Amino acid sequence: MNKLVRNGLEPVPFTKVTIEDHFWAPRIRINREHTIPFQYQKCKETGRIDAFKLNWKPGMEPVPHIFWDSDVAKWIEAASYSLATHPDHDLERLLDEVIDLVASAQQPDGYLNIYFTVVEPEKRWTDLRDAHELYCAGHLIEAGVAHYAATGKRKLLDVVCRYADYIDTVFGPEENKKKGYCGHPEIELALVKLYRVTGEERYLKLSKFFVDERGKEPNYFEEEKKKYGPGYFEELFKTFGNLKEYNQSHKPVREQDKAVGHAVRAMYLYCAMADLAKETGDESLKIACERLWENVHKKNMYITGGIGSTAKHEGFTFDYDLPNETAYAETCAAIGLVFWNHRMLQLDCSGKYADALERALYNGVISGISLDGTKFFYENPLASLGNVHRKEWFDVSCCPPNLARLLASLGQYIYSQNEKEVAVHLYIQGSVNLDIQGKSILLKQKTNYPWDGNILIDLEMEQPSTFALKLRIPGWARQATVKINGEVFDIKQHLEKNYVKIERKWNNHDQVELVFPMPIERVYTNPNVRYNRNCVAIQRGPLVYCLEGADNPEPLYRISLPKNEVLHSHFDEQLLGGVVKITGKAVFYNDFDWDGELYRTSLPAPQQFEFTAIPYYAWDNRKPGQMLVWIPEI
Amino acid sequence: MNKLVRNGLEPVPFTKVTIEDHFWAPRIRINREHTIPFQYQKCKETGRIDAFKLNWKPGMEPVPHIFWDSDVAKWIEAASYSLATHPDHDLERLLDEVIDLVASAQQPDGYLNIYFTVVEPEKRWTDLRDAHELYCAGHLIEAGVAHYAATGKRKLLDVVCRYADYIDTVFGPEENKKKGYCGHPEIELALVKLYRVTGEERYLKLSKFFVDERGKEPNYFEEEKKKYGPGYFEELFKTFGNLKEYNQSHKPVREQDKAVGHAVRAMYLYCAMADLAKETGDESLKIACERLWENVHKKNMYITGGIGSTAKHEGFTFDYDLPNETAYAETCAAIGLVFWNHRMLQLDCSGKYADALERALYNGVISGISLDGTKFFYENPLASLGNVHRKEWFDVSCCPPNLARLLASLGQYIYSQNEKEVAVHLYIQGSVNLDIQGKSILLKQKTNYPWDGNILIDLEMEQPSTFALKLRIPGWARQATVKINGEVFDIKQHLEKNYVKIERKWNNHDQVELVFPMPIERVYTNPNVRYNRNCVAIQRGPLVYCLEGADNPEPLYRISLPKNEVLHSHFDEQLLGGVVKITGKAVFYNDFDWDGELYRTSLPAPQQFEFTAIPYYAWDNRKPGQMLVWIPEI
Numbered sequence A, B: 001m002n003k004l005v006r007n008g009l010e011p012v013p014f015t016k017v018t019i020e021d022h023f024w025a026p027r028i029r030i031n032r033e034h035t036i037p038f039q040y041q042k043c044k045e046t047g048r049i050d051a052f053k054l055n056w057k058p059g060m061e062p063v064p065h066i067f068w069d070s071d072v073a074k075w076i077e078a079a080s081y082s083l084a085t086h087p088d089h090d091l092e093r094l095l096d097e098v099i100d101l102v103a104s105a106q107q108p109d110g111y112l113n114i115y116f117t118v119v120e121p122e123k124r125w126t127d128l129r130d131a132h133e134l135y136c137a138g139h140l141i142e143a144g145v146a147h148y149a150a151t152g153k154r155k156l157l158d159v160v161c162r163y164a165d166y167i168d169t170v171f172g173p174e175e176n177k178k179k180g181y182c183g184h185p186e187i188e189l190a191l192v193k194l195y196r197v198t199g200e201e202r203y204l205k206l207s208k209f210f211v212d213e214r215g216k217e218p219n220y221f222e223e224e225k226k227k228y229g230p231g232y233f234e235e236l237f238k239t240f241g242n243l244k245e246y247n248q249s250h251k252p253v254r255e256q257d258k259a260v261g262h263a264v265r266a267m268y269l270y271c272a273m274a275d276l277a278k279e280t281g282d283e284s285l286k287i288a289c290e291r292l293w294e295n296v297h298k299k300n301m302y303i304t305g306g307i308g309s310t311a312k313h314e315g316f317t318f319d320y321d322l323p324n325e326t327a328y329a330e331t332c333a334a335i336g337l338v339f340w341n342h343r344m345l346q347l348d349c350s351g352k353y354a355d356a357l358e359r360a361l362y363n364g365v366i367s368g369i370s371l372d373g374t375k376f377f378y379e380n381p382l383a384s385l386g387n388v389h390r391k392e393w394f395d396v397s398c399c400p401p402n403l404a405r406l407l408a409s410l411g412q413y414i415y416s417q418n419e420k421e422v423a424v425h426l427y428i429q430g431s432v433n434l435d436i437q438g439k440s441i442l443l444k445q446k447t448n449y450p451w452d453g454n455i456l457i458d459l460e461m462e463q464p465s466t467f468a469l470k471l472r473i474p475g476w477a478r479q480a481t482v483k484i485n486g487e488v489f490d491i492k493q494h495l496e497k498n499y500v501k502i503e504r505k506w507n508n509h510d511q512v513e514l515v516f517p518m519p520i521e522r523v524y525t526n527p528n529v530r531y532n533r534n535c536v537a538i539q540r541g542p543l544v545y546c547l548e549g550a551d552n553p554e555p556l557y558r559i560s561l562p563k564n565e566v567l568h569s570h571f572d573e574q575l576l577g578g579v580v581k582i583t584g585k586a587v588f589y590n591d592f593d594w595d596g597e598l599y600r601t602s603l604p605a606p607q608q609f610e611f612t613a614i615p616y617y618a619w620d621n622r623k624p625g626q627m628l629v630w631i632p633e634i
Ligand SMILES: [Zn+2]
Pocket: A330, A331, A332, A333, A378, A397, A398, A399, A400, A402
């Protein structure tokens, strides 16, 4: 109990949460019924599953890839989460099968990695920079933790504990151990999860070791290269400029203040830093996270919550460099942003973290998956000439199972609590079973969010209970009102970091009514972002909108939005599974007045038309066409 | 004589032209006094000159590069042109020395190429796609022709004739000869020059053979690769998409209608097509050129005359794809555009060709060289964040000597003539010695072009002479007036493809006065160019303007130009060697109202300031800073 109080809030696990709305519940159902089985199929047919049989021999095709273990691990994680909320015998049996197979690949010393067991066994631990060896271990550990939490079965958990124990004999501060860490952070956050579920301090210590070693000089990866020669991606990495920044080993993590390099790597590292700050009370890690948070969110984040501007190194470039057409904004990076903000939120219940989490979740994360749950974006640009479409799978297929595990465990992002407080971060219809000071309380949300901002919270309990209910006032909700049992509650007097804190003795069937008016908003970008000069984006509630070719004349880049046009919103249940669309008058610059000329000294007047904007996440679910978020405003 | 009449106009050689103005004459002097000696020095110190000694042995550094011959050849060409208008004993002796050295490298069979003589002698003619072998030959031929024309000395001409004769034994339609052609067109136009100076029909035939073979199926380069294995740039070229388009071998040239691939290659090919159309009267080549001209100039050309949008393959992408910051717009490509338009102009005396030539010349070509003549741009973007600066030399150093040879022979672009007509394409103060029907006529231009548009033409002759004087009315000159000996001449009645044709008996000291009012113009881009949405460029006369950090608050991308602000022009003799600068009121979007936020629902009002624009060509000649051509207009 003590730790909870000391360390702020804990997320309420998704197993205690139900989601019963029209927005997320269908997505979670599709994830369960289509995405998870579909991804198993893809893992199976591409050889990822069978690779754990370890019967690959030189000359055979395909050669197991260094990332493969992680794809299967994320699938196990997703399937486990799904099982936890929706028992399914077939899926459970299939999971057991896959887990048996994974377990069978474990070596006598505890080691468990396909590539370095069958393809290059002599190179174990010699290419930490490129080969994703500890990264794959991290995902296996997350899978083991998830499966145990979902089913109570220890098989995979025991396997990954043995693996982690073995890793602990290889890496560490002791003289005979390697001082290395993974080029792709991931195991650090996984070890904290393993520590939390097992209580074994040495996993926490190992995580801290990896995080603390990162960025020390002499640089481990440079020494490694001297000792073992060029890494797996040597040729590719030669084109990357600063490789130490690429994998965030350019400085000790506590000195980092600008998000650099590969965006997913950065997010997973920052997650681990936040985890360690929470578990060890290390203020310096929290401060580093806060500094990096400012840099990411105020200088390097798309309005969709996407991060990582360039495809080149899948990552950050320089501050305010946010091109739209060529935005990389990898789905995994937006998911990583959700993970990180979720952790920050437990350290410090501040609306800015929940706002960022919500921004990514409703825009740049779920844009990554088609409405039918079987096609995925790797990159999530904010403008398209019509050639960008989701795919069923990728050679490097990190994003699809990352989406699956996020959706299957979505419930965990909604609430946090400790013994004195319950925080509501997201407004999603459904309920949560809370346990406060030993008493069971059922909190129910009734809302049509994100289509409108009216939320009714109903509390059911056997006896009255005293605690603070902290309700997030979203950053976009500029005219929020709160009523308790029909009586207006003064928000301003009780606002803590954008959460309205209602501390009282609650009675059974007390009701809190939140009203967040959801006007259509025109959003502008800081003038340091040169790509969005004189452009506007449309946002309503948490949703960013876009123009799509299916609704508007192409090419979309010939459209401008007059400053003073009134915009209208309207729920269209036929459209894209039911969305609020936004309409209004825009103008289109024709080219037929131009006589084919390229440059002229007069600009023909544009033509008015009625435009339709749809939520960004829903684009590319109809006929292929162009897309545009930032619209020139005239 | 007959041919002249049949084939339109002939350029008046630069040896008959003097340039005595304040714009070009100083540039030509700097070219002579600084650029040409400086480039010799660079060729010398990098080993390019001495490589012709052929004493390279495996293991020695540097290894002669496959392009090196062409750099020296272009330097010889530039130095020869310079010599032709400005005798200089030291330069002449140096040229003789270099030419002796080049000649000494010729093999007994006539072959002359450094790389394939000393580095990979066994690979002669096995990598036409990549190795620039015929390209280097072409530049040597141009050098030989130039040196002979400038000095009357036959040494290098004889060398290149022997080389061309040898090449003619290797390539051709006969069964025992190769059906190949160069990956980089150049020799085709060079052979036409060689034909013109020697009268040897077989050089014309060989040029025609190369042009006609190009793009036939099966593709020569594909067959070559099957036979001899991967080319010199195999790895790089793997990243290029369509390699046949890259080197314009995707279709027979007469079927090509979209400019594709490497921009310099395209220009040199189109030059040869125009040359052959002129020399052989082949209408189909002229038609292909006209079709390609439309595509280049109306869908793929920057307002500066730059072409080739992407650094990736140094070339064209898709129609209307004209990004500014990442524009490649290689200096050589703009020079190639000048070459091509100059040739088109002799086929068809249409203002559109001279307009394009002038646009490139005054903007995207001379932007390539610093005001002091010793630093060069390879790429000529239309916007810079401050990190783009000219360099003294490049590993691949095609652009610097290309500028040198263009400037040293600039006089040839001003006039054309035949027995009945004299055309004035460019307005540059100076004179030309014309020979019309055996009579000598001196045409003098007095003008302050490009700073104003008043031109006084004075004709001196011993006896009256009847011919048509065709004076170009620039596309930008919308209010042109012409007076003959003080009397207004009706332009509209006598306009032929934007040339006013004055056909009369001319007397000694007849004067023609042209007045082209030169207002500051706001130029807009066809709405298909998505990068310039709601942006404006400033142009005055032939000059495109830009904002530069030295005169304006940075970052420049925070500047917008209000639609209705009046702009002012003013000649500033202290500025950048003397330029007309343009000033007016613009606005600057500050970021200090933003509290560090990235996205907001209101846009703070910008601040007014007085901006200064300078000619685009002159940028990056002061302290390093940002640059912007296309300014958002509000
Ligand atoms: Zn991914």
